[in-house]
Amino acid sequence: MAENDQKDKTVEKVTGEVENTDKKENNEDRYEKVCFICHRPESVTGKMIDLPNNICVCPDCMQKSFDAMNNMNFGGMDYSQFMNMGPMMGFGDMDAQIPKSQRVKKKKPEEEKEPILNIKDIPAPHKIKAKLDEYVVGQEYAKKVMSVAVYNHYKRVATDTMDEIEIEKSNMLMIGPTGSGKTYLVKTLAKLLDVPLAITDATSLTEAGYIGDDIESVVSKLLAAADNDVDKAEQGIIFIDEIDKIAKKKNTSQRDVSGESVQQGMLKLLEGSEVEVPVGANSKNAMVPLTTVNTKNILFICGGAFPDLEQIIKERLMKNSSIGFGADLKDKYDHDKKILEKVTTEDLRNFGMIPEFLGRLPIVFTLQGLDEEMMVQILKEPKNAILKQYQKLLALDEVNLKFDDGALHAIARKAMKKDTGARALRAIIEEFMLDIMYEIPKDDSIGEVTITEAYIEGTGGPLIELRSQSVPRLEHH
Ligand SMILES: Nc1ncnc2c1ncn2[C@@H]1O[C@H](COP(=O)(O)OP(=O)(O)OP(=O)(O)O)[C@@H](O)[C@H]1O
Numbered sequence: 001m002a003e004n005d006q007k008d009k010t011v012e013k014v015t016g017e018v019e020n021t022d023k024k025e026n027n028e029d030r031y032e033k034v035c036f037i038c039h040r041p042e043s044v045t046g047k048m049i050d051l052p053n054n055i056c057v058c059p060d061c062m063q064k065s066f067d068a069m070n071n072m073n074f075g076g077m078d079y080s081q082f083m084n085m086g087p088m089m090g091f092g093d094m095d096a097q098i099p100k101s102q103r104v105k106k107k108k109p110e111e112e113k114e115p116i117l118n119i120k121d122i123p124a125p126h127k128i129k130a131k132l133d134e135y136v137v138g139q140e141y142a143k144k145v146m147s148v149a150v151y152n153h154y155k156r157v158a159t160d161t162m163d164e165i166e167i168e169k170s171n172m173l174m175i176g177p178t179g180s181g182k183t184y185l186v187k188t189l190a191k192l193l194d195v196p197l198a199i200t201d202a203t204s205l206t207e208a209g210y211i212g213d214d215i216e217s218v219v220s221k222l223l224a225a226a227d228n229d230v231d232k233a234e235q236g237i238i239f240i241d242e243i244d245k246i247a248k249k250k251n252t253s254q255r256d257v258s259g260e261s262v263q264q265g266m267l268k269l270l271e272g273s274e275v276e277v278p279v280g281a282n283s284k285n286a287m288v289p290l291t292t293v294n295t296k297n298i299l300f301i302c303g304g305a306f307p308d309l310e311q312i313i314k315e316r317l318m319k320n321s322s323i324g325f326g327a328d329l330k331d332k333y334d335h336d337k338k339i340l341e342k343v344t345t346e347d348l349r350n351f352g353m354i355p356e357f358l359g360r361l362p363i364v365f366t367l368q369g370l371d372e373e374m375m376v377q378i379l380k381e382p383k384n385a386i387l388k389q390y391q392k393l394l395a396l397d398e399v400n401l402k403f404d405d406g407a408l409h410a411i412a413r414k415a416m417k418k419d420t421g422a423r424a425l426r427a428i429i430e431e432f433m434l435d436i437m438y439e440i441p442k443d444d445s446i447g448e449v450t451i452t453e454a455y456i457e458g459t460g461g462p463l464i465e466l467r468s469q470s471v472p473r474l475e476h477h
């Protein structure tokens with residue numbers, strides 16, 4: 001009886017598998033064949049030789065195998081014998097299956113290949129900026145610079161065949177205090193343009209061969225963001241955050257594997273080069289297939305807070321003006337909020353960025369620190385503003401949530417004190433909303449809540465209005 005059961009199961013299993021392979025084969029078609037030995041895809045190696053058990057070997061490796069065997073004096077070994085070695089060598093059960101996440105999608109055949117970004121589709125700078133305006137408050141200059149740079153970049157990509165006048169790449173360097181919207185700007189931009197985006201922390205990068213991610217791993221991240229589609233990845237955006245953390249260290253005698261060497265390693269990437277990247281993993285090893293990505297059309301945006309940069313700029317400005325009649329007072333620039341805008345490449349070099357690196361980031365711009373008014377706007381204006389989120393949540397309970405202007409300013413003032421930019425807003429508002437979100441659903445008769453300045457300052461409570469009896473309320477369960 002038990003034996004019969006067993007048999008039934010095996011039969012089931014076998015038929016199940018047959019169906020599976022059918023599906024698999026259809027599915028397989030979209031993926032490139034990968035050499036079993038060297039893991040390069042067919043688009044690189046040329047036509048694969050199919051062996052039994054779904055194993056493919058590229059002509060190079062095949063030739064090498066034969067050569068090796070001949071050298072070992074196996075002599076006269078013929079092809080058919082080699083084929084039979086498959087199962088003998090234990091290839092059989094491996095099924096040559098490299099997981100999908102590690103495989104490159106086949107390039108679409110030429111004729112149906114449409115440019116991802118048609119030059120006609122590329123929105124004009126003012127349109128890009130208008131879209132950014134819906135999400136990002138203030139930072140007018142940064143938004144303008146980015147819109148133009150992105151527009152030019154994709155124009156350059158779309159026109160591809162440049163004659164003598166080759167348009168240079170518009171890689172960007174973004175400088176701004178913490179929480180002022182650097183990462184947010186780039187994320188929003190990538191979303192609007194519908195291009196793949198990879199965000200990496202420069203701090204995690206080290207020179208190849210050391211512990212940490214090697215520099216080329218940023219490209220494989222982008223490839224992953226593009227669903228392993230090389231064409232898409234080649235038009236994506238790579239954002240390298242915390243770029244100030246890889247400044248050249250002053251006064252060290254040790255080898256600087258995570259600072260200056262990373263800058264150096266990044267040079268050819270920024271400029272445009274062919275990079276061999278592992279597919280579906282961020283380190284190269286023997287078991288991971290490789291593919292080639294050209295970084296020529298990838299837009300690089302580097303961002304950082306550059307904390308001591310202000311001091312460097314001040315010193316330079318003071319030096320210029322401390323001689324002769326024009327000598328300034330010592331603290332002239334101490335309260336200058338816009339001091340960062342005066343940054344020059346010289347300052348950045350003094351900060352510890354190497355000239356070659358800066359040379360490959362032609363567009364440098366700064367973001368302003370947020371002031372109280374901008375904080376208030378961030379609370380209520382962007383498309384997915386924090387206030388709108390809470391209002392939506394409470395609206396589901398049919399409660400109308402309102403904020404006094406005074407309350408918003410009080411929240412903004414509290415956030416300003418924390419010096420972490422707009423990040424502080426969320427934390428503060430969360431704290432005050434906790435009680436509201438907890439208490440309101442208890443009482444079905446509440447129709448409207450107004451958050452007042454007094455509530456935020458801790459001297460009073462929110463204003464609560466009961467719903468008029470005439471409006472029936474949905475039952476709570
Ligand atoms: N100008 C802005 N407009 C709208 N929202 C903003 C703005 N600046 C910041 N925010 C909000 O604050 C959050 C944090 O900003 P972001 O992550 O961009 O900071 P950052 O400049 O990258 O700081 P860091 O240097 O610490 O990485 C964002 O997710 C966004 O919600």
Ligand SMILES: [Mg+2]
Pocket residue numbers: 182183184241
């Ligand atoms: Mg950031």
